[in-house]
Amino acid sequence: MKKTPFNELHKALGGKMIEFCGWEMPVEYAGIIPEHMAVRTQAGLFDVSHMGEVLVTGKDALAFVQWLTPNDASKLVPGQVQYTALMTPESTFVDDILVYCMGPEEYFLVVNAANDDKDFAWIAGHARGFDVEVEHQSDAYSQLALQGPLAETVLQPLADIDLAALKTFNWARGRVLGKEALVSRTGYTGEDGFEIYTRDPDPGGIWKALIETGKPLGLQPIGLGARDTLRLEAKLMLYGNDISDKTTVLEADLKWIVKLQKGDFLGKPAIEKQLAEGLTRKLVGFEMAGPGIARPHYPVFVGGERFGEVASGTFSPLLKRAIGLVYLPIEATTAGAEFEIEIRGKRAAARVVPTPFYKRAKR
Amino acid sequence: MYPNDLRYSKDHEWVKVEGGEAVVGITDFAQHQLGDIIFVELPPVGKELELKQSLGVVESVKSVSDIYAPVSGVVAAVNESLGQAADLLNKDPHGQGWIARIKIKDAKDLDGLLSAADYEKFLEGLERS
Structure with missing residues (x-):
């Protein structure tokens, strides 16, 4: 270890x-x-x-980051940070990341520990054709x-x-x-x-x-x-629970990190296709109606039919209620909609609630 | 630390024999391992339990754990106050945090339980491994 x-x-x-x-x-x-x-x-x-770090430098650093991520890194000036993602061509997640703009030819990417090596390989593996150097700096x-x-x-x-x-x-x-x-x-x-x-x-x-x-x-x-x-x-995503290479950026309700006007990027055609066709499911917040805590992977039932499993679930120490995130069929995602989560063999009532569960007062 | 008038299972339940009934709870070691306990699922009164059968579930913020019946018998009563104050298991695990009373079916089950001194030795072994 x-x-x-x-x-x-x-x-x-x-x-x-x-x-x-x-x-x-x-x-x-x-x-x-x-x-x-x-x-x-x-x-x-x-x-x-344990978080990972990857440094991208070179003449094409911005163009490279723009290609790899859906958010618009050209809006960043040195000293600014942006939440974005590494996406597959299907617009699912390789990871969610922070991009630090260090200079016009220098971007510092902070990635999840679980994906550290995978992300570096992904980034380095897409560098061909770009005038960039990709350096894995996690150990430093x-x-x-x-x-x-x-x-x-x-x-x-x-x-x-x-x-x-x-x-x-x-x-x-x-x-x-x-x-x-x-x-x-x-x-x-x-x-x-x-x-x-x-x-x-x-x-x-x-x-x-x-x-x-x-x-x-x-x-x-x-x-x-x-x-x-x-x-x-605060409804901040956890890779592996809420987002993964099986969930798209739109399904994860992260449309705000997608900037289609910025030009071409990996996953953009898939996003446009999903926008045109409409979503079939979406990540929403829920709370349990009664006692019991829904945990990740517990089976979910909508209208009596099995529909996937709980993404994230825990007891909220602040709200003192069982809360979580779950992908539901798009027609069942309005606030107040009821569904069921199987807890130790028994189905318990849950309802869709607005998110985030907690938002701090402005400074 | 561990009261002498209780007996203990290797699954970290305790038993206090009162007449023909066993008062059952989880040990201080168990509550420490679980962390902040927020919910206890209690068995229905009248339920018949085999030895080592799950008699309920304890949920902390981070985990879910079964509580196993340290003796066989019928559930005679449950600690209803845990419904509102599951954290009694953290605050007073060997007292107010009791979970259920079981009408003992076979007193021989008690022979399989540890004394306080033996349980403490058992815990020392766990910490060393």
């Missing part, structure tokens, strides 16, 4: 360690519910060093996420970047605790917060300093368990 540079620090804090995508990662420390609530109300610190970077309403208050004294001036989905280079870092105002929780990338060989001090600075303010270390409940409340 691979270990991040923060491995021993997690164990020292009582982190319960599990294997995740080949990494030994903390799943929880104090417990999913207190960790979740700390991020919603104060702040939480995550080790997300460690990454921390500091999330929650107090994230800026915790990070500012340790960073030489003016965080108040750093807007959402923007990044800046600077020093955190004297160590070179790239800091972006991004995250996977639905809260304000930052992601901190560093190539420093000994980044443990950053973790320790953030924990110490944040502790009096209620900051807690956060494991993968609460990372999942937080992202689901």
